[in-house]
Amino acid sequence: MLLLLVTQLWVGPVLAGMLHVRVVGSDAQPVPNVVVFVQQNGSANINAGKPAAAIMDQRDKQFAPHILVVQKGAAVSFPNSDVIAHHVYSFSKLNRFILPLYKGTLPDAVVFEHDGIVTLGCNIHDGMLAYIVVVDTDVFAKTNDDGRVELAVDDSASSYEVSIWSPRIRDAKGHLVQTLSGDAPGEMTFALEKKLRPAHIDRLESVAWDEY
Amino acid sequence: MGRILIAVLALAGLPWSAMAADNTSGYEIRYGVEFGFLKTSGYPSWTTGFVGKLRYDNDGAVFNRAFVDYRGRFGDTINVHMVLEGYDDDLGNTIDFTEAYVEWRPMPKSATRYRVKVGAFYPRISLENVDPGWSNRYTQNSSAINTWVAEELRTIGAELTVSRRPESLGGAHAFSASVAAFVANDPAGSLLAWKGWSVHDRQSRFSDKLPLPPLPQIQPGMMFDDQNPYVEPFKEIDGRVGYYVNGEWRFGKKFLLRAMHYDNRADPRAEENGQYAWTTKFEHLGMQTTLPGDIGLIAQWMIGSTVMGPVMNGAHVVDTEYDAQFVLLTRAFKGHRVSARYDHFEITQNDSTEDDNNPEKGHAWTLNYQYSFSDRIGIAAEWLSIKTHRCSWEYYDIPTTATERQVQLTLKLRF
Numbered sequence: 001m002l003l004l005l006v007t008q009l010w011v012g013p014v015l016a017g018m019l020h021v022r023v024v025g026s027d028a029q030p031v032p033n034v035v036v037f038v039q040q041n042g043s044a045n046i047n048a049g050k051p052a053a054a055i056m057d058q059r060d061k062q063f064a065p066h067i068l069v070v071q072k073g074a075a076v077s078f079p080n081s082d083v084i085a086h087h088v089y090s091f092s093k094l095n096r097f098i099l100p101l102y103k104g105t106l107p108d109a110v111v112f113e114h115d116g117i118v119t120l121g122c123n124i125h126d127g128m129l130a131y132i133v134v135v136d137t138d139v140f141a142k143t144n145d146d147g148r149v150e151l152a153v154d155d156s157a158s159s160y161e162v163s164i165w166s167p168r169i170r171d172a173k174g175h176l177v178q179t180l181s182g183d184a185p186g187e188m189t190f191a192l193e194k195k196l197r198p199a200h201i202d203r204l205e206s207v208a209w210d211e212y
Numbered sequence: 213m214g215r216i217l218i219a220v221l222a223l224a225g226l227p228w229s230a231m232a233a234d235n236t237s238g239y240e241i242r243y244g245v246e247f248g249f250l251k252t253s254g255y256p257s258w259t260t261g262f263v264g265k266l267r268y269d270n271d272g273a274v275f276n277r278a279f280v281d282y283r284g285r286f287g288d289t290i291n292v293h294m295v296l297e298g299y300d301d302d303l304g305n306t307i308d309f310t311e312a313y314v315e316w317r318p319m320p321k322s323a324t325r326y327r328v329k330v331g332a333f334y335p336r337i338s339l340e341n342v343d344p345g346w347s348n349r350y351t352q353n354s355s356a357i358n359t360w361v362a363e364e365l366r367t368i369g370a371e372l373t374v375s376r377r378p379e380s381l382g383g384a385h386a387f388s389a390s391v392a393a394f395v396a397n398d399p400a401g402s403l404l405a406w407k408g409w410s411v412h413d414r415q416s417r418f419s420d421k422l423p424l425p426p427l428p429q430i431q432p433g434m435m436f437d438d439q440n441p442y443v444e445p446f447k448e449i450d451g452r453v454g455y456y457v458n459g460e461w462r463f464g465k466k467f468l469l470r471a472m473h474y475d476n477r478a479d480p481r482a483e484e485n486g487q488y489a490w491t492t493k494f495e496h497l498g499m500q501t502t503l504p505g506d507i508g509l510i511a512q513w514m515i516g517s518t519v520m521g522p523v524m525n526g527a528h529v530v531d532t533e534y535d536a537q538f539v540l541l542t543r544a545f546k547g548h549r550v551s552a553r554y555d556h557f558e559i560t561q562n563d564s565t566e567d568d569n570n571p572e573k574g575h576a577w578t579l580n581y582q583y584s585f586s587d588r589i590g591i592a593a594e595w596l597s598i599k600t601h602r603c604s605w606e607y608y609d610i611p612t613t614a615t616e617r618q619v620q621l622t623l624k625l626r627f
Binding site: 121129197200209 | 462
């Protein structure tokens with residue numbers, strides 16, 4: 001884990017048990033679709049529940065969503081909403097798999113046993129790209145269009161290690177961490193110093209970027 | 213018209229159960245039919261054996277094309293891609309192949325991807341013809357560069373492409389390199405030298421015999437009287453292997469650059485069955501980007517040479533150099549699209565062979581508006597104007613500078 005303290009703003013104890021995280025780019029604009037997850041140290045009921053199942057769909061020759069965050073041990077199913085076939089693969093070291101999605105049947109869900117970032121591709125459509133972020137906590141979410149996210153945390157924890165990740169972030173290889181020690185969580189801001197990489201665009205554009 | 217009907221029915225007779233594909237099967241099929249009305253002016257078309265740069269001679273109803281684009285998958289890593297085009301003209305079979313190849317796509321084990329194509333396919337040049345059936349997404353008639361690619365170029369051989377997935381190089385940069393080795397395609401260059409650049413929507417198929425203008429030097433008793441009055445661009449003549457190398461760099465969905473060196477390594481003195489081999493080489497540069505306001509910009513540039521015959525007075529008897537560029541701007545709004553393209557093209561000559569004066573210079577403007585009612589039905593309106601000065605037109609007692617124009621309305625059906 002890379003420890004990098006960027007800017008940290010304390011706005012006092014706001015809502016007990018709610019952690020507000022904001023991500024802003026070097027241009028002071030909010031950064032949406034950033035994965036935020038929290039390790040709660042010293043909490044009595046860490047990761048108590050069973051990891052929630054999740055879905056990575058294929059629609060219009062794109063993965064949906066582009067970034068999916070799940071808890072370690074979660075089962076992710078891969079339906080295919082397109083009328084054409086897909087052939088999904090991951091070559092990530094710890095979560096390697098291949099799923100042909102043209103047999104007309106929904107393949108078994110993939111269980112992600114290792115935390116880390118899983119990069120997905122389709123061997124038929126080279127332009128398809130998605131990430132599954134597998135985290136070892138049940139406290140996670142993605143920032144909204146305002147670059148904000150609100151996370152319910154256990155306020156009995158002794159400290160919170162808050163991580164953010166996005167393929168667009170160039171600071172610290174995309175993975176930044178801030179630790180909050182102490183009583184009540186509040187609001188924290190990750191202010192990025194480096195310009196973001198271009199966003200992955202999955203809407204129709206004026207020019208074609210992927211050949212048929 | 214009867215033949216059009218046969219073509220459409222024959223294409224339609226292919227398994228409709230597989231129409232539009234479904235993910236329970238290992239293949240996808242796309243059908244397309246394009247027809248409409250046009251008004252044209254200029255010289256009689258090269259497609260009817262004269263010199264006109266455009267495809268059609270007559271005003272009124274016109275059948276542009278019907279096509280079937282098939283992609284089959286065999287096992288996890290083998291794809292077969294075949295494209296059939298149907299035309300209502302006398303240049304070849306009514307329906308014939310434009311591309312047919314097998315592609316091996318091994319499952320990536322790292323961020324490096326390998327693809328191998330074997331068969332007959334378009335070299336990686338056009339940035340316009342990106343839709344099923346090598347259809348032009350932006351205009352009805354392709355740029356001069358890609359019109360020539362459609363007329364005379366097809367790689368009949370094998371291509372290896374190695375690419376790096378973008379996220380492996382910091383999220384947005386993707387690189388790919390291709391190398392291809394090919395046989396056949398030796399007459400490529402005949403039409404470019406002897407007819408010149410064109411702007412149209414006809415793709416040559418494997419059986420096509422494309423007419424040459426009635427050039428003095430291919431008449432009986434003249435220097436190239438072995439030449440048939442037509443070109444069969446995909447024939448093998450000299451037994452030599454040609455190659456191309458292509459590199460691409462892409463930065464997200466913001467910028468794409470591709471560069472190719474192409475050399476068919478043909479023997480310029482070889483001739484067989486009325487077809488000459490032409491040594492055809494070029495460099496190609498293509499770029500694409502999105503400007504502010506989501507306006508797409510595509511530009512391509514090709515510069516090269518094509519030569520044929522023995523060397524006399526320091527040059528091959530037909531020794532031409534060519535150079536063409538275009539810039540296209542396009543903007544999509546929901547179902548609407550507006551595109552504008554400017555083409556510039558030129559041919560110069562190093563030989564001093566009599567009665568074979570091939571230099572030309574010209575430019576073209578193409579304006580297109582299209583609207584898609586659905587994925588299956590679209591209409592397009594296109595205005596095209598091409599102005600050319602070509603020296604060899606003096607042989608036919610016609611002005612050597614002419615502007616040819618075409619306006620067309622096209623109905624585009626896809627299944």
